[in-house]
Amino acid sequence: MKAAKKNSEGLKNWQAIIKAGDARLLFFPTLCLTAYMAFFFFSAYDASADEQFRPYLHKAVVPEHPKLNLYGTYTTELFPGAASYTYQFDIPPGTNGLQPALAISYNSQSVKQRPGILGAGWALTQSYIFRNANSTLNDTSDDYFKLILNGAAHDLIYNSSDGFYRTKIEAYMRIQNFPLLPTITALTGLSQPKTGRFTGLT
Numbered sequence: 229m230k231a232a233k234k235n236s237e238g239l240k241n242w243q244a245i246i247k248a249g250d251a252r253l254l255f256f257p258t259l260c261l262t263a264y265m266a267f268f269f270f271s272a273y274d275a276s277a278d279e280q281f282r283p284y285l286h287k288a289v290v291p292e293h294p295k296l297n298l299y300g301t302y303t304t305e306l307f308p309g310a311a312s313y314t315y316q317f318d319i320p321p322g323t324n325g326l327q328p329a330l331a332i333s334y335n336s337q338s339v340k341q342r343p344g345i346l347g348a349g350w351a352l353t354q355s356y357i358f359r360n361a362n363s364t365l366n367d368t369s370d371d372y373f374k375l376i377l378n379g380a381a382h383d384l385i386y387n388s389s390d391g392f393y394r395t396k397i398e399a400y401m402r403i404q405n406f407p408l409l410p411t412i413t414a415l416t417g418l419s420q421p422k423t424g425r426f427t428g429l430t
Contacts, residue, residue, distance in 0.1 A: 310337040329353060357384070357403075375403065 300315035313334040321327040331353045332346060339349040346352055355377045362370045373384040373393065383396040384403060393403035 308337060310335050312336070328355065375401075377401075 300313055302311070302313045304311055311334075314331055315333075316329070316331040319327060319330055333351050333353070334349050335351075336349060338351070341348075343349075344351055357373055357375050360372050360374050361368075362372065364370055375382040375384055375395065382399055382401075384393040385396050386393050391404065393405065395401055
């Protein structure tokens with residue numbers, strides 16, 4: 229009986245020591261964690277205090293720069309949805325105030341067509357005269373000439389009485405066909421060789 233009582237008292241003493249040790253073991257990590265959190269909090273507070281309003285950061289001065297000018301004209305066709313761009317060249321007037329129109333244009337729906345000298349979708353305004361076969365390649369009796377001048381198309385009608393061509397809708401131009409050099413005079417003053425390109429003034 230005495231031995232059992234002695235063992236029971238020893239067990240209680242060990243349990244008390246273990247409980248006291250657990251408390252000490254838990255107290256130190258808790259103290260460290262609290263100190264770390266306090267340090268982190270005050271460090272964050274100090275960092276936010278350093279990030280005060282700085283004019284050179286929050287209200288930066290942007291230097292002046294030249295305005296961006298869009299040269300040419302950009303439009304979007306509402307029905308087909310094509311994006312088109314036209315750039316008109318400034319050409320000084322020539323003889324008798326003649327000032328031909330020269331421009332490059334782009335159409336997004338013309339990209340899949342045969343590209344010209346400027347690339348796919350791009351076109352250059354040209355003035356020329358060409359023969360229209362009128363869908364009868366083997367019959368030249370119904371052929372007629374067509375004038376493309378500054379982007380406008382004109383059907384030409386021959387007047388046998390004076391040997392000149394005039395436009396079907398009167399445009400006050402007189403076109404004469406020489407064996408080597410058909411010319412356009414009057415209001416246009418442009419001359420065109422048989423190659424189909426305007427090359428000079430008259």
